[in-house]
Amino acid sequence: MTDGGTGRLRLPSLGDLADLPLAAKSFIATVVLVVIGAILAPSTVNSAAILSTLPYFAILAMPSIGQHLVIQQRGLDLSVAGIMSFTAVVVTKLPDGSTHFGTVMFWLAAALAVGALCGAITGAIVTYLFVPPLVATIGMNAILYGLTYWVSTGASVQAPPMLVQFFEGVILYVPNTIWVLAIVGAVVVFVLARTVIGRRFIAVSVNPAAAHAVGIPLKTYSLLTYTIAGFLYAVGAVMLSGYLVSPTVLCGLPYLLGTIAAVVVGGNPIGGITKGSVVATIIGAFFLTYLAQLVTALGFGGSAEDLADAIIVISGVGLPEVARRLRHA
Amino acid sequence: MRDSTVSSLLRLTPPLPVMDLHRVYKSFGPVQALKGVDLVIIPGEVHAIVGENGAGKSTLIGIAAGVLAADSGTIQFDNKPVAAPNPKSMREIGVSVVYQHPALAPDLTVLENLQLAAPTLDARAADTLIARVATPQLQMPVNRRVAELSLAQRHIVELARALATNPKVLFLDEPTEPLQQADVRKLFELIAELKGAGVAIVYVSHRLHEVDELADRISVMRDGEIIDRRLARAITASEIVTLIAGKPLAQIFPPKAAGHGELLFETRGLTGRGFDHVDMTVHKGEIVGLAGIEGEGQREFIRAAAGIDTRDAGDITLNGRVIRGEGPGALRKAGVGFISDDRHKEGVFLNLTLRENLGLGFLGAISRFGVIDRTGESSKAAGITEALRIRTLSIEADLSQLSGGNQQKALFGREISAEPAVLLVDEPTKGVDIGARSEIYQRLRAAADRGLGVLVSSSDGIELEGLCDRVLIFARGRVVRALSGRDVTDASITEANLTATVSRAAATPGTAARGDGLHRLLASDHFPAIVLAVLTVIILGGTQAMNGYFLSPISVKSILSFLGIVTFLSIAQLATILVGAIDLSVGSLAGLCVVGASFLTPDGADGWSLIGGTIVVILGALMYGVLQGVTITYLRLPAIVVTIASFIGLQGISLLLRPTAAGEIADEISDTAQIPVLFLPLAMVLTLLVVGGLEAVLYRTGSGRRYRAVGSNPLASLRLGIDSRRLMVAAFALSGLLTGIGGMLLAGQVGIGSPSTGTDYTLMSITVVVLGGASVAGGRGSILSTFLGAALVQATSSASSFIDANSSVHYAVIGGLTLLAAIFFSLARRHRIEPRA
Structure with missing residues (x-):
């Protein structure tokens, strides 16, 4: 399966080990981690453990794809936590325990729409009012925290049983959360690799001025990026609500660093410039999820996981640079 | 003599x-x-x-x-x-x-x-x-x-x-x-x-x-x-x-056209920034040149004619039909191709392959329902590469691996493959070696011979002489002379340029030196300070009017205590933002200082160990800042990623040390901060001294100037020999030090080793810095305005919790303030002139 153009689906061959595509690099790193994990804590690699890891992986990978798109468009989205927390409240609190299919679907659609809308607002502030992405998303995040507390009145609520049933479910031995990720991931990868829209999106991220010169509407792409990202955060939040049954009020918080970490661990550069790989980001999300499980299995609590994440992110951006220096030294 | x-x-x-x-x-x-x-x-x-x-x-x-x-x-x-x-x-x-x-x-x-x-x-x-x-x-x-x-x-x-x-x-x-x-x-x-x-x-x-x-x-x-x-x-x-x-x-230039075809491309009354009512025509098979001294409007004109920059008035006509719509998208669709003078910035995509670069010219032709036919793309790209003799290992090589001349040929190939009716070229051979240069001239002439119209803007008289059938001389944004046939020579172009400019009346100072009084006031450094001070007074006064207990002595004391904390943490943030970085770890580091204080300055410890503990906490924060600065600077890592990881990691450490709030902090810490000096608590006096001192250093000393210069224009700083790396590390060290002091003040207020007290301060510090009118891109910001920004945030925050203790209001107000301030400053300063680099 040679996909030389984008390097996105290419598998490593002996010929180009030196210049592996990002997805292959992050895949190898993940295999190495799992092997280490299997030695240190064999319990983390039995099928039950893997099966229980998969939903968390899917839930992290989903918003990470959104973060990936924003980072590729030279932004950085710090509103992940706010959008996820708020949309989780929309889909859990507002249906009010309803078992009626229509009601649940309505609030599910509402949650996704709210996510996309929040993304669109941030996108508009960045695109049309020229506010740096960092400031726009940090402000939006705070406002959404406020809304989350206000709507939830500070208490967590159980998700509608229908959602719980679906997201805890399994089809053909594969958790439904993974199915959702597979479908969304495949669509994003296909659009980026094979369509005119995807090619233009990549052109904008690699060189906005040149993209403008070939007639690509930059503002539309910028606005759409944040909107789609917001939508994907909301999808992640819905999955999280269904799987956790009763998410905490600020359930999106871990995903602020988590999504950035997944992009970084995937080896993607911060700030566009080169093409980047969504598959690598998804693999990065698996890496982090497994790492968290390993840290727990080794007997460290949740706070150690924060520390491990932090170290991973800094090494993720730092090691390539250190390696480059050593090669040139 | x-x-x-x-x-x-x-x-x-x-x-x-x-x-x-x-x-x-x-x-x-x-x-x-x-x-x-x-x-x-x-x-x-x-x-x-x-x-x-x-x-x-x-x-x-x-x-x-x-x-x-x-x-x-x-x-x-x-x-x-x-x-x-x-x-x-x-x-x-x-x-x-x-x-x-x-x-x-x-x-x-x-x-x-x-x-x-x-x-x-x-x-x-x-x-x-x-x-x-x-x-x-x-x-x-x-x-x-x-x-x-x-x-x-x-x-x-x-x-x-x-x-x-x-x-x-x-x-x-x-x-x-x-x-x-x-x-x-x-x-x-x-x-x-x-x-x-x-x-x-x-x-x-x-x-x-x-x-x-x-x-x-x-x-x-x-x-x-x-x-x-x-x-x-x-x-x-x-x-x-x-x-x-x-x-x-x-030997370099191809022979010129014998004649030309019918009228193809025309501008009527085209007006925009730098050019005024330009009427000109290009015929089929003709290469027309634009000449003029830099800044006379020819570059601005050709860019507007391609839709890259906007125009204020006038029509662009192709084959007798006025092109509707604006922007490069509409013009390209109509058949106007463009090659920029800045190849790397505005022409090619260096990190995409040759195939992808070329493909952007003909995506429409090789896609169905928006899906790209990859085989079609590759064969078409290979065809262009061969026809233009672009030297490359493969069409899958990144464009950055090609020489300048071959990149220019690829750019030319992409534009031609879009099958334009007219091609506008700004500096066709800039940064191209002599061999490829001649080839590009041949290609441009060949395109014209096939019936294209070509419009070339060049600062090189020899190039215009050798290439063009007709040359238009620009001055003051208008076409002042047209040379054709044998008159198209470097000498006559130079002479026309000179006479055109000599005859110019005493010109307006610059093209865009601007600024009515209002705009200048809005963009000034002092403007945020004035507005912030007024707003703070309004909020404090308004709340006092609603509830007479608001400004009671005890409440004022508490507001001042927190104002000191917010100020220190915000200046810490500003220290990194001024040099073009950012420190998202400020809040967590302050939180860790609180946890550290609960171990090092516990209740019941004697005076000397309290002083020692305080110094250790502050020095620890300083060391962490240095470490962070060194990592970011010497490994050239994005500050935002390192500090956000730091933010989470430091919070993890706080939670490891104090899983729940425990460990009382000595009262002496807060008591010392409250010692009255000249009617103000000691902490406030210290805050004011630091604000005044740093503002003086920033605006009155050479180090302060260099500090701002690094954030404002790293390239200029490099050329001036400013050691930006040392300043960057210093910025993070300063950030760590100020966070340490702010953290100790926070510890005094909190009184117990709570692991999560600091985290909100990262957001708050950014809000304050943005409110204070600092540019998030670096180079611009005032400590005094930041202090007043802190005053506004603290006043708002105290007022909102006084009226309604609900934390939802608090978050929303801070977030809303951040966005409003950022939007306001972004629009108020939008008009500054960015020269094309």
Whole structure:
């Protein structure tokens, strides 16, 4: 399966080990981690453990794809936590325990729409009012925290049983959360690799001025990026609500660093410039999820996981640079 | 009389060179930019260096200025070898450079920019200097911010700064490009005066008539070598032309068209920034050139005609039909192709493959329902690569691996593959070596022969002479003359340029020196401070009016305590934002200080161990800042990623140390902070002292200027020899130190080792910095305004919790304030002029 153009689906061959595509690099790193994990804590690699890891992986990978798109468009989205927390409240609190299919679907659609809308607002502030992405998303995040507390009145609520049933479910031995990720991931990868829209999106991220010169509407792409990202955060939040049954009020918080970490661990550069790989980001999300499980299995609590994440992110951006220096030294 | 004495003296004793570059080599990756260049610079002499774009002139200047390090070769100054040249040492021994693109910090004032090079210069001396180098039209008050100056005025500041250090050797790189005739005369007088005073002048230009007028000695550069050097009187203009081009013109350029077809492309009354009511036509099969001195409107015109920049009025017609819609999208669709003069920035996609670059020209033709046919794309791309003889290993090679000439061919191929009716080309051979240059001329002519219309804007008279059927001369944004047939020569283009500009009436100062009073007030540094102070008073007064208990002594005391904390943490944030970075770890680090205080300054400890503990906490925060700064600076990592990881990691450590709030902190910490000094608590006095002290350092000292310059324009800082890495580490160290102090104040207020108290302060610090009017991109911000921003945030926060204790309001208010302030400042400063780099 040679996909030389984008390097996105290419598998490593002996010929180009030196210049592996990002997805292959992050895949190898993940295999190495799992092997280490299997030695240190064999319990983390039995099928039950893997099966229980998969939903968390899917839930992290989903918003990470959104973060990936924003980072590729030279932004950085710090509103992940706010959008996820708020949309989780929309889909859990507002249906009010309803078992009626229509009601649940309505609030599910509402949650996704709210996510996309929040993304669109941030996108508009960045695109049309020229506010740096960092400031726009940090402000939006705070406002959404406020809304989350206000709507939830500070208490967590159980998700509608229908959602719980679906997201805890399994089809053909594969958790439904993974199915959702597979479908969304495949669509994003296909659009980026094979369509005119995807090619233009990549052109904008690699060189906005040149993209403008070939007639690509930059503002539309910028606005759409944040909107789609917001939508994907909301999808992640819905999955999280269904799987956790009763998410905490600020359930999106871990995903602020988590999504950035997944992009970084995937080896993607911060700030566009080169093409980047969504598959690598998804693999990065698996890496982090497994790492968290390993840290727990080794007997460290949740706070150690924060520390491990932090170290991973800094090494993720730092090691390539250190390696480059050593090669040139 | 004196002249003859001097020259007879010179004849007797050979002139001693002041500066001597010997066998200088320099390569960038595979490209050999300089291949053993020798340059001897003699006092009181104007030494012109001429050559095409890409001949190596700029690299040579970079090495002489100490900005670039030569791969090998030596530099001697006053007969002494210069050991390790860097911008600062070269400036100190007496080498100044006037760059083609001024290396100024836009957020600093004119005076501050001059002081970056000459720290002791005062305002009066700066005024005198500006008056000495500029005509009255271009003079400006020295307290004006550089961002508000026109391009020509920036060149004046650049020139003044080069002279501020009284150099012995002055390099001028295309100094007349944005200048008008009167200003050029002024510059030439200045050069004569400097020459008389024994300054050696190295004058780099492609304007041969200027070189002819000024130069005592001429060196011709081509492909990284000086291929000839002679006394100016021993060389003729046409000899220079042949030397520059490498071979007689007839061999480089294709034959011109015998005639042309029907009318194809037309602009009617096209008006925009820099050009005014331009009517012009291009026929099928014709290559039309646009000429003019830089800044006369031809570049702005061709960009607007391609839809890249917006136009204010006028129609663009193709095949008799007015093109509807604006922007490059609409024009390309109608059949207008465009090739920019800045290939890397606006032309190619360096990190995409050759196939992908070419494919962007014909995506429509190879896709169905928006899905790209990859086989079709590859075969079409391979076809273009072969037809244009683009030299590459494969169509899957990244464009960055191709040479400049081949990149330009790829760009040309992409535009042609879009099958335009007319092709607009801005500087068709900029940065292209001589071999590829000729090929590009052939391709442009071949395209015209197939019936395309071609419009070329070029600053190279020889190129226009060789390539174009017709040339239009721009001046003051209008077409003032048209040359065609045999009149299309470099000489007549130059002459037309000169007469067009000579006849110009006393021009308006610059193109866009702007600023009505209101706009200037909105964009000033003090504006945020005034607004913030007023808002703070309104909020405090309003809340007091609603509830008389709000400003009770105890409540005021609490507001002041938290104001101190917010101020310290916000200044910590500002310290990194000013140099163009950011520190998202501020909140977590302050939180960890609280946890640290609960161990190191526990309740019941004696005085000395409390002092010791406090110092350890603050030093720890300082060390962490240094560590963070070193990581970011020396590994060149994005500050945002490192500090956000830090934010989470530090919080993890806090939680490990104190899983739940525990460990009482000694009351003495908060008691000490509350000791009244001059009616204010000690902590507040300390806060005010730090605010005042840092503001003075930032705006009144050389270090403060350099600090802001690094954030404002890293490239300019590099050229001035400012050690931006050290300043970056210092910024994070300062951030750590201030966070440590703020953290200890917070510890005193919280009173217990709670693991999560600090986290909200990251957001709050950014809000405060944005409210204070600092630019998040760096270079601009005031500590005083930040303090007032902190006052507003604290007032709002206290007021909202006084009215309604619900934390939802608090978050929403802070978030809303951040967005509103950011939007306001972004729009208020939108009008500053960004010169094209």
